[in-house]
Amino acid sequence: MLSLADGIDDIYVYKNEKYQLDLSFDNVLRVIELTENNQLTNDFRVNLAVDVLFENVMPWNPYDEDNPFSNIEEKSIVLLDIFENYIVKDNDEGIQCDIDGNPMPSATNEDGEEPAYYSLTQDSDYIFASFLQDYNIDLIEVRGKLHWYKFRALFESLRDDTAIKSIMSIRQAELPSGKGTEKERDALIKLKNHYKLKD
Numbered sequence: 001m002l003s004l005a006d007g008i009d010d011i012y013v014y015k016n017e018k019y020q021l022d023l024s025f026d027n028v029l030r031v032i033e034l035t036e037n038n039q040l041t042n043d044f045r046v047n048l049a050v051d052v053l054f055e056n057v058m059p060w061n062p063y064d065e066d067n068p069f070s071n072i073e074e075k076s077i078v079l080l081d082i083f084e085n086y087i088v089k090d091n092d093e094g095i096q097c098d099i100d101g102n103p104m105p106s107a108t109n110e111d112g113e114e115p116a117y118y119s120l121t122q123d124s125d126y127i128f129a130s131f132l133q134d135y136n137i138d139l140i141e142v143r144g145k146l147h148w149y150k151f152r153a154l155f156e157s158l159r160d161d162t163a164i165k166s167i168m169s170i171r172q173a174e175l176p177s178g179k180g181t182e183k184e185r186d187a188l189i190k191l192k193n194h195y196k197l198k199d
Helices: 025-036 042-053 072-087 124-135 148-156 163-172 182-194
Strands: 011-014 017-020
Touching (some): 011 072, 025 042, 025 148, 042 072, 124 163
16 A cells, blocks of 8 residues: 555565565566466466565565475565565455455456456556546556556546446446337447457
8 A cells, every 4th residue: 555654565574584575566467367268377477476576685586496386375475475465455445455466356257256347467558548648647658667556556547538437337337228228229239249358
């Protein structure tokens, strides 16, 4: 969480030693993309994600050719801890976030799962355009500079008329029912299908 009084603390304490994390927004997105890549083994994803998050010095050797997945259980625990306490940490309003950092709505769909209204990876074009539209921030130019907490604060505060917020609104909209709403319903169904997130 972003604290105006205390600043940003990216220090991770592991076995009583302090380590600097690299939580620039693009680095965190890289880790999120890794977690979504099912073509890679879980062990490889964990190793790579941990390597990406620790800025310079890691609590263990970065790679050992003889035993590339050494300490994988330990690394998995550390990675989960970083996700829970640095990346998807609840905000003050108590909104739960998923592993992608997306707010989780309280409503559930027919399957009992909570629907996602945006994806930081699939909606990257719309997010880029929205930041440029609302803040005149070119996200490509601020890679390695803009912190994840700042990115999230800006993302959550985007105006409703930005591309991503408009698309999120379409995804969240309930289909109209009743007499005389057929055209509106059909139009909304087409929009929902067009902007539907991939599973």
